[in-house]
Amino acid sequence: MALYTMKDQTVVIIGGSSGIGLATACMAAREGAYLIIAGRSQDKLNSAQAKIGEKHCDTYVLDNRTPEAVENFFSKIGHFHHLFAPAASYVRGPITSDLKTAESCFHGKFWPQYWAVKYGLSKIDPHGSIVLMSGAFSQRPPIDGASYTACNAGLECLAKALAVELAPIRVNAVAPGAVRTDFVWEGGNKEAREHVYREYASQCLLKRVAHPDEIAMAILYLMCSTYTTSSTLYPDGGFTLR
Numbered sequence: 001m002a003l004y005t006m007k008d009q010t011v012v013i014i015g016g017s018s019g020i021g022l023a024t025a026c027m028a029a030r031e032g033a034y035l036i037i038a039g040r041s042q043d044k045l046n047s048a049q050a051k052i053g054e055k056h057c058d059t060y061v062l063d064n065r066t067p068e069a070v071e072n073f074f075s076k077i078g079h080f081h082h083l084f085a086p087a088a089s090y091v092r093g094p095i096t097s098d099l100k101t102a103e104s105c106f107h108g109k110f111w112p113q114y115w116a117v118k119y120g121l122s123k124i125d126p127h128g129s130i131v132l133m134s135g136a137f138s139q140r141p142p143i144d145g146a147s148y149t150a151c152n153a154g155l156e157c158l159a160k161a162l163a164v165e166l167a168p169i170r171v172n173a174v175a176p177g178a179v180r181t182d183f184v185w186e187g188g189n190k191e192a193r194e195h196v197y198r199e200y201a202s203q204c205l206l207k208r209v210a211h212p213d214e215i216a217m218a219i220l221y222l223m224c225s226t227y228t229t230s231s232t233l234y235p236d237g238g239f240t241l242r
Helices: 019-030 042-052 067-076 099-123 146-166 190-203 212-224
Strands: 010-014 034-039 057-061 080-084 124-133 170-174
Touching (some): 010 019, 010 099, 019 042, 019 080, 019 212, 034 042, 042 057, 067 099, 080 099, 099 124, 099 146, 124 146, 124 212, 146 170, 170 212
Parallel strands (some): 034 057, 080 124, 124 170
């Protein structure tokens, strides 16, 4: 594999039709990569493919919340160089939340990434990379997210464990802070999301939330940096220092 380049490499992104996943896909395509993106909405996938360019992208409908669906997805695609699976759905709540809420981030964020690695492993280049998606709350927990904090911390530890187990495949994690996307927690609304943005901006050093492209740059660094493994990057605007 050539150093520090995406040219002629294949990148799989589960959750590549919107938000950070789409920003990463577009940036990787501009650097010469071929994209395989998966998501739950065919309409969003079509829109993403048009934005990335049909010659540079293939799409698959996938609900990654069941291991059987993830396994079936990987059985359909060929070999690839890099894997990123940010697609997630969850409800955040305090320790007093009901069991469904408490488990939702593990069902919707932790296990889908675990399954993506498990079932994609046989297809990945032995000198390729995997980037897991955590979040800055792993280091600075919110007041209403005990299980969500544990989920993010678990993903960062999973990246370290997999870096040991799967070497020389490189495994890292990215843990962004608040990012301005269309994502809304299940059961939430846009007004609540705007409130979170304002609160976050007031608490981080750069006094703003991130643009998806800023996180995508960190992800491409982890894919391209051939001597970086078992690391977690925190593109969080300085949130964890305040």
